[in-house]
Amino acid sequence: MLEAWPPRGEEERPDGSSRWLKRREAIRRSYGRRPRALVDSDTYATLEERDLNITRIASGSFVWKIRRDNNPFGLPKGTYDAANEGLWVYLRKGLPEGEYENEFGGDFPNVGFRQEITYNLIVV
Numbered sequence: 001m002l003e004a005w006p007p008r009g010e011e012e013r014p015d016g017s018s019r020w021l022k023r024r025e026a027i028r029r030s031y032g033r034r035p036r037a038l039v040d041s042d043t044y045a046t047l048e049e050r051d052l053n054i055t056r057i058a059s060g061s062f063v064w065k066i067r068r069d070n071n072p073f074g075l076p077k078g079t080y081d082a083a084n085e086g087l088w089v090y091l092r093k094g095l096p097e098g099e100y101e102n103e104f105g106g107d108f109p110n111v112g113f114r115q116e117i118t119y120n121l122i123v124v
Contacts, residue, residue: 036110043106045089058085095123 038056045052064082066075089104100123105116 037108037113039110041106041108041110043087043104045087045102045104047089047091047102048100052089052091054087054089056085057088059083095121097123099123 043054045054061081061083064080066073066077066080069077071077100121102119102121103117105114107114
């Protein structure tokens with residue numbers, strides 16, 4: 001998940017009521033806690049039908065610079081505060097040449113979401 005806020009200098013309103021600042025503070029306070037979407041969730045990842053260990057990794061806050069208005073995020077160019085978090089697997093030795101099937105997903109009942117994804121990988 002990628003969180004982005006308005007460019008620096010545009011995030012605070014004169015009356016001090018900025019939903020962007022409130023959201024940023026909420027993320028900072030919850031950093032290190034289990035996100036609501038993961039409570040009571042069931043996730044999986046497999047490679048060639050073998051289970052893989054899943055790790056939650058959160059970046060914490062960082063500054064993200066978008067250099068062009070024409071970008072895949074639909075945001076105007078500028079400097080943004082951001083945070084990234086996700087569920088990851090790590091293949092310590094990588095994969096030798098060949099074809100592989102990687103499946104991952106899960107049930108996330110707290111947010112009413114289910115995901116099932118299959119990647120067919122070709123390593124050259």
